[in-house]
Amino acid sequence: MTKPTPRPAGNFFEDFWLGQHIEHATPRTITDGECALYIALTGARQPVHCATPVAQDLGYPSKPVDDLLAFHIAFAKTVPDISVNAVANLGYADVRFLRPVYVGDTLSTASTVIGLKQNSNGRSGVVYVRSESRNQHSEVVLSWVRWVMVHKHDLQAPAPETVIPTLPEVVVRANLAVPRFLRAAQLDAQVTGSARLWNDYLVGERIAHPAGMTVEEADHTLATKLYQNNARLHFDALMMQDSPFKRRLMYGGHVISVCRALSYDGLENVISIAAINAGTHSNPSFGGDTFYAVTEVLEKWELPGHHDLGALRLRLIGLRNLPADQFDSLRVEQNGKSGYHPQVVLDLDYTVLMPRR
Numbered sequence: 001m002t003k004p005t006p007r008p009a010g011n012f013f014e015d016f017w018l019g020q021h022i023e024h025a026t027p028r029t030i031t032d033g034e035c036a037l038y039i040a041l042t043g044a045r046q047p048v049h050c051a052t053p054v055a056q057d058l059g060y061p062s063k064p065v066d067d068l069l070a071f072h073i074a075f076a077k078t079v080p081d082i083s084v085n086a087v088a089n090l091g092y093a094d095v096r097f098l099r100p101v102y103v104g105d106t107l108s109t110a111s112t113v114i115g116l117k118q119n120s121n122g123r124s125g126v127v128y129v130r131s132e133s134r135n136q137h138s139e140v141v142l143s144w145v146r147w148v149m150v151h152k153h154d155l156q157a158p159a160p161e162t163v164i165p166t167l168p169e170v171v172v173r174a175n176l177a178v179p180r181f182l183r184a185a186q187l188d189a190q191v192t193g194s195a196r197l198w199n200d201y202l203v204g205e206r207i208a209h210p211a212g213m214t215v216e217e218a219d220h221t222l223a224t225k226l227y228q229n230n231a232r233l234h235f236d237a238l239m240m241q242d243s244p245f246k247r248r249l250m251y252g253g254h255v256i257s258v259c260r261a262l263s264y265d266g267l268e269n270v271i272s273i274a275a276i277n278a279g280t281h282s283n284p285s286f287g288g289d290t291f292y293a294v295t296e297v298l299e300k301w302e303l304p305g306h307h308d309l310g311a312l313r314l315r316l317i318g319l320r321n322l323p324a325d326q327f328d329s330l331r332v333e334q335n336g337k338s339g340y341h342p343q344v345v346l347d348l349d350y351t352v353l354m355p356r357r
Helices: 032-042 052-057 067-076 217-226 252-262
Strands: 021-023 086-097 106-118 124-134 140-151 206-208 272-280 290-302 309-320 331-334 337-340 344-355
Touching: 032 067, 032 217, 032 252, 067 086, 067 106, 067 124, 067 140, 067 252, 067 272, 086 124, 106 140, 217 252, 252 290, 252 309, 252 344
Parallel strands: none
Antiparallel strands: 021 106, 086 140, 086 272, 106 124, 124 140, 206 290, 272 344, 290 309, 309 344, 331 337
16 A cells, blocks of 8 residues: 655745735634633633623623633634744734623634745744634634744745834733723722732832742643644644654743733732733743743833723743742843843733722
């Protein structure tokens, strides 16, 4: 019997072109079961996503789906077309949480290629895409830009014209989507465990969150399946034996979720994520790593028309196998060059909404 010829799956770098529009397959209806499993895999404790009465007191019709769970599900729709052949996901920008997502909503995602750059080794290149996810009413609930390094399949394919898009450093206050119905003053400190509100945080303040979490191979594998992210570098151990890492990589989005869950102690009264301004997975993570989190307060914004609500721009630093109270410097000098500390796995600039007095 003749052996079947392996068929390349997904797009490689040479398959992308500037302006290409892709409607991604497999819409996803979100259920309560997925929300419960997300809590089991991350330990997320934000009350607005856990308790319907709390959410309704704030004006939501029901408890919304955790912001990051909705993002991961929407994001994963892009993976089969954009990053199933990725070397690594490199970064995020201009991520906007535009409408709450609820149990029963169905998310569909589409992307447009906005930038391309072949790497000097000729074996891979960076693809920039802008993506939008819509619910069953065709309302945009999430939008974002990301860039990903993708393998080439045909190494002789000519390099495209280099186009690197100009991206905003921050989602400015005027572009934050704040639900009109939100009654922030109704958030009861008794249900969050802290009376600390927007007014109590200081720009430049650093919070060393006390808890740590070890994420085993089964944990991150199941989480990535929950999101329906099928990028091979998270699943195919045999393939990854030939990589420089020699093992499967943990999905960086799951690292974000774990670190955000760890940041609850110290940021208990955050109602929702309004934006992700920028994000870098600065070092790889693997099954068996123990994560810790540190938060820096970058900016505080009043929100016109919302006297009981403010925005905090935060920097979430995720640490691998280094407790938060031992963290000193984000960057270190190595071989005469400045780079991320080897135990820093996440550098996330994001904006949250929080009640104010």
